[in-house]
Amino acid sequence: MSVGVTLATTRRILSQLRHDHRTVGLIVGVPSLLMILLRYVLDQPGMFDRVGPMLLGVFPLIIMFVVTSVGTLRERSGGTLERLMTMPLGKLDLLLGYALAFGLVSLLQVGVVLALSLTWLDLDLAGPVGVLVAAAVLCALLGVALGLLASAFARTEFQAVQLMPAFVLPQALLCGLFVPRDQMAGWLEAISAVLPLSYAVEAMQQVTQESGVTGTLLADIAVIAGCTLLALGLGAATLRRRTP
Amino acid sequence: MMNSTAADPPPTAVSVRDLRVRRGGRDVLRGIGFDVPRGSVVGLLGPSGCGKTTLIRAIVGVQIVRGGTVTVLGRPAGHPELRRLVGYATQNPAVYTDITVTENLRYFASVLGAPRGDVRRVIDEVGLGRHRDQVAATLSGGQLSRLSLAVALLGRPELLVLDEPTVGLDPLLRQELWELFGELAAGGTTLLVSSHVMDEAARCRRLLLMREGAILADDAPDALRARTGADDLEEVFLRLISQHVEAAS
Numbered sequence: 205m206s207v208g209v210t211l212a213t214t215r216r217i218l219s220q221l222r223h224d225h226r227t228v229g230l231i232v233g234v235p236s237l238l239m240i241l242l243r244y245v246l247d248q249p250g251m252f253d254r255v256g257p258m259l260l261g262v263f264p265l266i267i268m269f270v271v272t273s274v275g276t277l278r279e280r281s282g283g284t285l286e287r288l289m290t291m292p293l294g295k296l297d298l299l300l301g302y303a304l305a306f307g308l309v310s311l312l313q314v315g316v317v318l319a320l321s322l323t324w325l326d327l328d329l330a331g332p333v334g335v336l337v338a339a340a341v342l343c344a345l346l347g348v349a350l351g352l353l354a355s356a357f358a359r360t361e362f363q364a365v366q367l368m369p370a371f372v373l374p375q376a377l378l379c380g381l382f383v384p385r386d387q388m389a390g391w392l393e394a395i396s397a398v399l400p401l402s403y404a405v406e407a408m409q410q411v412t413q414e415s416g417v418t419g420t421l422l423a424d425i426a427v428i429a430g431c432t433l434l435a436l437g438l439g440a441a442t443l444r445r446r447t448p
Numbered sequence: 449m450m451n452s453t454a455a456d457p458p459p460t461a462v463s464v465r466d467l468r469v470r471r472g473g474r475d476v477l478r479g480i481g482f483d484v485p486r487g488s489v490v491g492l493l494g495p496s497g498c499g500k501t502t503l504i505r506a507i508v509g510v511q512i513v514r515g516g517t518v519t520v521l522g523r524p525a526g527h528p529e530l531r532r533l534v535g536y537a538t539q540n541p542a543v544y545t546d547i548t549v550t551e552n553l554r555y556f557a558s559v560l561g562a563p564r565g566d567v568r569r570v571i572d573e574v575g576l577g578r579h580r581d582q583v584a585a586t587l588s589g590g591q592l593s594r595l596s597l598a599v600a601l602l603g604r605p606e607l608l609v610l611d612e613p614t615v616g617l618d619p620l621l622r623q624e625l626w627e628l629f630g631e632l633a634a635g636g637t638t639l640l641v642s643s644h645v646m647d648e649a650a651r652c653r654r655l656l657l658m659r660e661g662a663i664l665a666d667d668a669p670d671a672l673r674a675r676t677g678a679d680d681l682e683e684v685f686l687r688l689i690s691q692h693v694e695a696a697s
């Protein structure tokens with residue numbers, strides 16, 4: 205592992221994004237638009253205060269999942285991964301480079317959506333804003349790590365895009381966004397307890413409803429961070445220098 | 449006995465013995481063996497699908513092999529120390545098409561730990577000076593493959609493995625690139641260059657002629673001409689194949 209190579213990789217991914225204004229626009233614009241829609245669809249301040257922050261964790265996760273899985277798949281199919289694998293680049297350099305680049309992008313994304321929510325949309329937060337941002341960025345990093353892992357199971361861009369519903373939608377259904385987890389059937393709740401998105405949503409709930417940093421919140425953050433590291437480790441294991 | 453130092457490099461850059469590779473359920477390389485002497489340009493020729501890219505992938509250490517040994521600069525292929533010493537250009541240009549020529553080269557130079565000035569040097573060597581700030585996706589096919597070649601030249605590797613670097617280039621550019629290859633070899637670099645084009649073969653010190661996963665001939669162009677009694681290398685290749693087929697039947 206080398207810090208220099210990791211940072212060079214981050215810089216390269218950011219310059220790829222700099223040449224692709226439309227993707228950056230979509231990364232920031234889509235969740236903003238959805239948040240505005242949500243505010244006026246729900247049209248009750250209490251309801252928006254409950255659901256809004258949860259989406260602040262779910263959006264970055266989903267979007268970063270798609271962007272990273274397609275991005276790494278392009279490295280595989282375009283031959284740049286094969287080329288990098290003949291160079292002094294550690295697998296973790298590549299994965300951390302991706303995580304850092306998209307972590308920075310998610311900071312921009314979360315910042316814009318949160319600013320919009322707190323001003324125009326009148327979102328009411330009980331807890332500190334900084335913790336909410338940190339939790340949301342952590343969700344984005346989880347999305348990056350899952351996307352890197354998922355791309356190992358896709359041969360084509362079509363498959364990669366299909367993996368998003370497969371990886372993310374069951375989690376979104378079970379994470380407590382639609383139905384609180386303790387009101388689900390026992391077996392569904394048990395499944396939801398092993399899915400990382402459930403902890404992301406719980407963390408968001410904690411920040412919105414409790415004024416301080418609670419033990420539950422810290423536990424949630426630890427689970428999300430642990431899942432991120434696990435997914436990155438598994439992702440590194442699926443990257444092979446030698447292929448058939 | 450492998451106590452080779454920088455002052456005393458082993459005389460062969462690449463040494464392959466009984467290499468066998470299976471891909472997609474078929475034997476693609478069937479027990480290949482040859483040596484590439486240091487500081488020379490060796491051409492790897494053969495019809496499409498004969499296994500040139502597979503052999504090259506085995507040499508740069510990204511191909512899963514069934515058996516045999518591949519030794520590169522005194523170390524087994526794929527050894528971590530080789531990652532700075534071997535430059536590889538894949539058959540299809542492997543660069544990031546959504547960033548500029550310079551951005552691509554800067555990135556790969558950082559990964560290799562190559563000096564900063566290398567970016568400018570390799571841009572000049574492949575003649576992309578006027579396109580340095582152009583996004584790679586907008587380069588012509590030949591320009592894109594020269595960018596991919598430029599990446600392989602970063603850090604002045606001791607061994608350059610180039611998979612069809614001159615495809616899609618006009619005769620003038622091909623001439624220039626072969627002159628560059630000659631200069632590099634004169635400076636001590638070893639080059640293994642695959643090609644479809646037989647007239648390029650004449651510029652190599654040695655030729656490896658492949659067919660269906662086996663080496664048909666491994667010799668200097670003149671020796672091959674003498675052996676087959678043909679002047680034109682295309683003809684040499686055809687005669688070697690028919691000799692081979694006769695010998696087999």
Ligand SMILES: Nc1ncnc2c1ncn2[C@@H]1O[C@H](COP(=O)(O)OP(=O)(O)OP(=O)(O)O)[C@@H](O)[C@H]1O
Pocket residue numbers: 448471472473476494495496497498499500501502503539
């Ligand atoms: N990923 C793969 N899976 C299965 N078979 C493969 C794979 N890649 C190549 N092959 C097969 O291996 C054989 C050798 O392929 P290779 O790419 O080495 O040929 P080549 O000599 O480089 O051809 P060309 O001159 O057209 O580039 C071919 O028959 C090809 O169909």
Ligand SMILES: [Mg+2]
Pocket residue numbers: 500501502539611
């Ligand atoms: Mg080939």
